[in-house]
Amino acid sequence: MSKKESVGPLTGLKVLDLSxxxxxxxxxxxxxxxxAEVVKIEEPGRGDEARGIGPFKDEVSLxxxxxxxxxxxxxxxxxxxxxxxLFLQLIPHADILIENYRPGTMDRFGLGYKTLSALQPGLIFxxxxxxxxxxxxxxxxxxxxxVQAMGGLMSITGQPNSSPVRxxxxxxxxxxxxxxxxxxxxxxxxxxxxxxxxxxxIAMLDCQVAILENAIARYFATGTSPQPLGSRxxxxxxxxxxxxxxxxxxxxxxNNNLWERFCEVVHRPEWVADPRFMTNAxxxxxxxALQPLIAEVLKQRSTEVWLRFFEETGIPAGPIQDIAQLVxxxxxxxxxxxxxxxxxxxxEVQMPHSPIRLSxxxxxxxxxxxxxxxxTQEILMEWCGxxxxxxxxxxxxxxx
Numbered sequence: 194m195s196k197k198e199s200v201g202p203l204t205g206l207k208v209l210d211l212s213x214x215x216x217x218x219x220x221x222x223x224x225x226x227x228x229a230e231v232v233k234i235e236e237p238g239r240g241d242e243a244r245g246i247g248p249f250k251d252e253v254s255l256x257x258x259x260x261x262x263x264x265x266x267x268x269x270x271x272x273x274x275x276x277x278x279l280f281l282q283l284i285p286h287a288d289i290l291i292e293n294y295r296p297g298t299m300d301r302f303g304l305g306y307k308t309l310s311a312l313q314p315g316l317i318f319x320x321x322x323x324x325x326x327x328x329x330x331x332x333x334x335x336x337x338x339x340v341q342a343m344g345g346l347m348s349i350t351g352q353p354n355s356s357p358v359r360x361x362x363x364x365x366x367x368x369x370x371x372x373x374x375x376x377x378x379x380x381x382x383x384x385x386x387x388x389x390x391x392x393x394x395i396a397m398l399d400c401q402v403a404i405l406e407n408a409i410a411r412y413f414a415t416g417t418s419p420q421p422l423g424s425r426x427x428x429x430x431x432x433x434x435x436x437x438x439x440x441x442x443x444x445x446x447x448n449n450n451l452w453e454r455f456c457e458v459v460h461r462p463e464w465v466a467d468p469r470f471m472t473n474a475x476x477x478x479x480x481x482a483l484q485p486l487i488a489e490v491l492k493q494r495s496t497e498v499w500l501r502f503f504e505e506t507g508i509p510a511g512p513i514q515d516i517a518q519l520v521x522x523x524x525x526x527x528x529x530x531x532x533x534x535x536x537x538x539x540x541e542v543q544m545p546h547s548p549i550r551l552s553x554x555x556x557x558x559x560x561x562x563x564x565x566x567x568x569t570q571e572i573l574m575e576w577c578g579x580x581x582x583x584x585x586x587x588x589x590x591x592x593x
């Protein structure tokens with residue numbers, strides 16, 4: 194079934210995606226996977242700067258591909274009067290607009306929320322920025338690393354008494370993308386009832402606060418800022434990675450029943466009655482004493498053997514997999530979490546599939562990211578009613 198024939202839950206919705214690099218484009222991609230028609234608006238001759246970020250395959254950015262699949266691309270010079278006029282002609286056809294400029298930029302273009310909502314009262318205007326549309330830092334720029342640092346995440350990541358460590362993926366951008374989509378979906382539901390769109394204001398820094406959960410709770414409970422703990426959980430023990438004979442295994446012993454089973458599996462029944470380890474609170478309090486005891490035992494067998502023992506007894510555990518092991522894992526294969534799309538120039542490209550599973554309207558991941566301006570003529574003819582002569586003149590004038 195082709196993309197045009199696929200029917201997702203958001204089929205029929207039209208999205209103008211003015212965003213670039215990661216947070217905004219990832220949000221637009223999620224909407225696209227769910228069936229929306231997402232039109233990416235890019236600067237003529239340059240496009241989204243992510244097109245120049247690796248890794249590359251035959252000069253095609255796989256990074257750009259991985260966050261813009263399935264979209265359409267048009268080029269439009271918003272600094273040209275005719276470009277601005279064309280953009281305003283697109284707005285009445287759009288349900289959703291996504292942008293991740295610094296706050297105030299859209300207003301300077303004459304394309305702020307108040308202006309566009311007057312043209313399209315049902316428009317959902319999603320603005321994703323580093324610090325949001327209000328507050329003393331609203332006009333500041335931010336990248337993922339900055340937000341991870343300012344958002345407290347790096348202060349609790351890594352080994353104790355070590356230098357701050359960035360999370361291994363762009364979690365500042367990606368959480369902002371997810372919350373942007375949640376905000377859009379909430380606004381769509383409200384529009385169903387009222388007919389009115391609204392401004393969705395998402396700040397990357399706010400999103401980091403929202404996902405700190407346990408760390409925020411611990412601070413307000415104790416008045417002390419949490420510190421890095423390596424792989425261990427701050428409130429559940431044992432709940433961390435341990436070295437085995439040939440690698441590592443992660444165990445998650447979340448209650449006393451599991452603790453008793455764990456002690457039986459590792460042939461240390463005396464730990465159950467040890468007054469230092471009788472409850473989770475005591476095990477956590479006495480982590481410094483318990484951790485080396487468990488570490489000594491788990492080093493005596495291979496990861497595979499321990500995982501088999503833990504699976505047989507119902508103790509939650511798992512291996513630490515690298516990316517090659519992950520994508521080949523039978524569970525990932527069974528869930529079809531690696532999608533293959535075909536690019537006209539470079540052939541098959543593998544990328545993560547959507548993790549959303551819907552029984553009636555599943556997401557579709559079938560089309561590659563668009564070439565720069567690939568759909569300019571199509572969109573201007575369908576949405577704005579222009580003919581080929583008018584479009585040729587716009588190209589000649591540098592508008593598209």
